[in-house]
Amino acid sequence: MSATGNAPGTDPNAWADPRPTALLVLADGTVVEGFGLGAVGRQVGEVCFNTAMTGYQEILTDPSYAGQIITFTFPHIGNVGVNDEDIETVNMAAVTGARGVVLKADITDPANWRASRHLDQWLKARGIVGIAGVDTRALTALIREAGMPNAVVAHDPEGAFDVEALKAEAKAWPGLVGMDLVPGVTAGQTFTWDETSWHLGEGYGHQTDPKYHVVAIDYGVKRNILRLLADAGCRVTVLPATATAEDVLAHRPDGVFLSNGPGDPAATGEYAVPTIRRLVDEGLPTFGICLGHQMLGLALGGRTAKMHQGHHGANHPVKDFTTGKVEITSMNHGFAVDRESLPANVEETHVSLFDGTNCGIRLKGKPVFSVQYHPEASPGPRDSHYLFTRFVNLIRERKGEPQVAER
Template sequence: MTTNDTSPAWPDQKPTALLVLADGTVLEGFGLGAEGSAVGEVCFNTAMTGYEEILTDPSYAGQLITFTFPHIGNVGANDEDIETVNMAATPGARGAILRASITEPSNYRASRHLDAWLAARGIIGLSGIDTRALTALIREKGMPNAVIAYNKNGVFDIDALKKEAAAWPGLVGMDLVPMVTSAQRYDWDETVWQWGKGFGHQDKPEFHVVAVDYGIKRNILRLLANEGCKVTVVTAKTSAEDILAMKPDGIFLSNGPGDPAATGEYAVPVLKKIIDSGVPTFGICLGHQMLGLAVGGKTMKMHQGHHGANHPVMDLTTGKVEITSMNHGFAVDKTTLPDNVEQTHYSLFDNSNCGIALKDKPVFSVQYHPEASPGPRDSHYLFSRFAELMREHKRA
């Protein structure tokens, strides 16, 4: 049997999205979410769940996220899992890089398809590339700068995209906190989500906590409220005098994006005064890094960073190993910490510092995200530890 049909059995699809690395490498894929282009640092995240929380984490500002888990978006998106508090601010991640195309959502909590949700938030997505190869490249060469671009017609000025990727200066020396911090002071009383009940409210607080917002996540605030805290959230550049004038029982230093040394230009002088005041203080992520700077340590850029929900950390105060959620590309250099600071946690992946505590003040911090959004929940005890510090301070 013969045929004159010469058309291919598997017609080629025209690429509608590109990832252009700073070294000129061009990866072709298929676009989703918002059309346009965005420049940032490419990292990879190893979490299997929680993509909506990850994409709305303000700590990801300035970054393009490669998901190592291939099936992202299958449970859709909703309005309850968003972590960004300041909805008027620039979204957390600038781009999302996926292996497989997104299927129709199959979860009772879904309110829309992830594609539509990305478009509404202005996040550019790309699917159909070998994310394993991209992850291997990052592990070998470090996190590259890149441009992600999506055009439904598949028309791109590749030379211009290469120049843009090569010209972007990168995150070192970049203060991104002004992009994500709140515009004004506000109060928070919402507690964590419960099955069949939704979110609750804290109406009988035991403590008043002032939270400095460097890009804070909703679930951090919920867990503080769960521990009996009335939370007042203040902007990143609020003075120590204004914070202490509120007579807080405790002060919380939030997560956030960018180079801690750059943010520290205005944050460290404030933190030194807060430490001197003796008010119990708890820091997470960027808050941890800037606390390290405030006590005299230094921070450094990491080769590939820590991004995922499966990072083992040793808690030296208990001798236990906890599995943690991480998102950071900078770390505190433990060799620079002064004698009055002890390391309380370290990564079992690379021995990098993951926690500190002052020996002479009720002050401590951790590098990872104990609010577990997305999970796991091994580290919720740290919020209880903070509450106990405040309780002891009030009794003194």
């Protein structure tokens, strides 16, 4: 996993000095040398790999990646630059989601008409520490065999590293189990959302005639989720993760959305699960994604467990048992709902065709369901957009209105 490829970042003389300017130090003492990019300094986190071929800016601004160092298996990261439209985090004041990034090849100059900035400059501004010139195939194989390791990624232009101190820091980091990372990414106050999806030549639109009101609890929500709720005819009120059931009900919503987010669902669930249980008892149509799915599973009596390598990418096949169809999905999670722990009144609706893990549930007899993956798919395919129609159809059914075809 030593440095390979071309000089990284924007310094054409980086390879003139053979000293590495970045290190990835794993908790087991493994040291991976490379060349630094992005922010100078060091970050500790869990190393995962993402197999998506597009959408690195959306991935790097997904709050669900808080506490993680992302290894991109696709080698050409940065070739389309970055822009101001493809950011997924709502809370721009929060600490960035991903703590670090591991790349195979140099970041090239952007070649895309939408680019407004070089990725290396953007990483610096976002505080993301990066290392390039790494054999990411070997690192991915290591993760698949041994699981997602804790590590420190460090960048020093002078190449001055205290390797033993970095090893000790990586070894001492407790890991994501038991860690509540939601307070670092949730919005600190209530706000409304009406922005709709992006269209070529038009940009983003606005929902000016909403028919339904949805309250979204923000555990680290992505913008495109809110946009698709707006597309579906909803006025969206976003509440912080610490919102109580009384806070939610005070807004008199037609439905409740439980967002994605980072960290251990059992840890965040200490305060979120009682709220979710109360809302389920109220009979409100409820839809959860990712962390919201996991905590709904806890609220309904199930358990969650840490995964070996997690699911991170935009190419994961999932079967929907309610339709018999297979959809290609976008995923980002390191915990999963244990299907064996689900009570008899909870039905499994979706399953991963990669490893058979649970990817969706619904509560029998009530308008409550959730999925593990990201149906807003930003980045990724749009196979799962139908779930937003499914959610709004539950609202329509409760109101005695005709439903529309899922699409």
